[in-house]
Amino acid sequence: MSDQEMSRFQRSQETEPQETPHSSLGYFYSPDGVENSVLHIHHSDSAFSRFFYQIQESYQITYETVSGTGAEDRLNVLTLSGDQSFLSQESALQHNNFFRTELQHYHDYYELMIVLDGTVINEIEGKDYRYPAGSACLINRGLRHAEGFASAAKILFIGLSAEYIRELEDFCRSSRIESERQLFESPMLHFIRRDLKEPGGRSYLDFFPAWQNEQPYRLLHDSTEELLAALFRPFCGSSYMVRAKIAEILSLLNSPFYHCANIELAMNKDYLLFSRVTSFMEERAGRITRDELSRVTNYSADYLNRIVKKYAGLSLYDYGMLFCFKKAEQYLKSSDLPVSEIAVQCGFTNKTHFYRQFETRYHMTPSAYRKAALSPDGNA
Numbered sequence: 001m002s003d004q005e006m007s008r009f010q011r012s013q014e015t016e017p018q019e020t021p022h023s024s025l026g027y028f029y030s031p032d033g034v035e036n037s038v039l040h041i042h043h044s045d046s047a048f049s050r051f052f053y054q055i056q057e058s059y060q061i062t063y064e065t066v067s068g069t070g071a072e073d074r075l076n077v078l079t080l081s082g083d084q085s086f087l088s089q090e091s092a093l094q095h096n097n098f099f100r101t102e103l104q105h106y107h108d109y110y111e112l113m114i115v116l117d118g119t120v121i122n123e124i125e126g127k128d129y130r131y132p133a134g135s136a137c138l139i140n141r142g143l144r145h146a147e148g149f150a151s152a153a154k155i156l157f158i159g160l161s162a163e164y165i166r167e168l169e170d171f172c173r174s175s176r177i178e179s180e181r182q183l184f185e186s187p188m189l190h191f192i193r194r195d196l197k198e199p200g201g202r203s204y205l206d207f208f209p210a211w212q213n214e215q216p217y218r219l220l221h222d223s224t225e226e227l228l229a230a231l232f233r234p235f236c237g238s239s240y241m242v243r244a245k246i247a248e249i250l251s252l253l254n255s256p257f258y259h260c261a262n263i264e265l266a267m268n269k270d271y272l273l274f275s276r277v278t279s280f281m282e283e284r285a286g287r288i289t290r291d292e293l294s295r296v297t298n299y300s301a302d303y304l305n306r307i308v309k310k311y312a313g314l315s316l317y318d319y320g321m322l323f324c325f326k327k328a329e330q331y332l333k334s335s336d337l338p339v340s341e342i343a344v345q346c347g348f349t350n351k352t353h354f355y356r357q358f359e360t361r362y363h364m365t366p367s368a369y370r371k372a373a374l375s376p377d378g379n380a
Contacts, residue, residue, distance in 0.1 A: 046087025286323030
């Protein structure tokens, strides 16, 4: 939803957007005094109602936009479920000041956070994780977390109840459409099935897009626009449209357009970043620069270099070369391409440099490696 559409929605309400002081956080996502609204996600009977959220519908959509992180910037929160909607507004600076102490919360549903634009800081059980545009995470039930902003941003939250997940699984399992059956076998639904069977898992799923592919960004924005439109302007059939768009978004995140990692809270935060760098190295066969990695991970190149040194004992460049020559090995073993062409395929413009690097690593020429790999004993 564009800023202009958000403004039109705001004007369409009978009252001004609520300023939401954190002392009354129980109304952060729902109109004041509407305890029975499906938009009211807090459990009013709980002594921890400020921190424990429940939804009364099978799904709930929240769309947040923030203009920046300064004193004059505003955070708009649009919440939609069924044919109900509500817009609240607060100071972006105040939100960031309080998000570590006052906004950490639990819930009894699965929450998918998708960063559409900007950079978001997701604080999960005391650890900060930066999520740039196009990335997402699925928060397990019961994990303490909160979101802050590192820049102007747009975020889509999809809250899914256990009931909704079971209905989706039943539908996908019995579908005659291959892509729907594939969603049933996706890492996301495996992850949720495990939690439904054994609640209390201390983990979440991390999604980040494949290297420099604009298609997932466009598809996420398109699906979000259509999802919000079906809720914002409901019509006969909107409920089907909403479920279809949610399934479409889940399917996109579980497609080859995305890397998916199961993050255990016992993992060191640095190791999560190392795993992201490793995924990009694998995807690009090591041919990725420090500046490119810095841009896609939102961390400085020097910091990334220290992380790789910590876990792999190598510089970023040398770590990348491991993946580059792994690709060269595959070409030598499984193709009949000339060695000079393999050098080009591995990103070397100087063939002599490729030969020299290969001999240093394998103590033989590429041709000798190929011959040994194809010999009956296969000892390369």
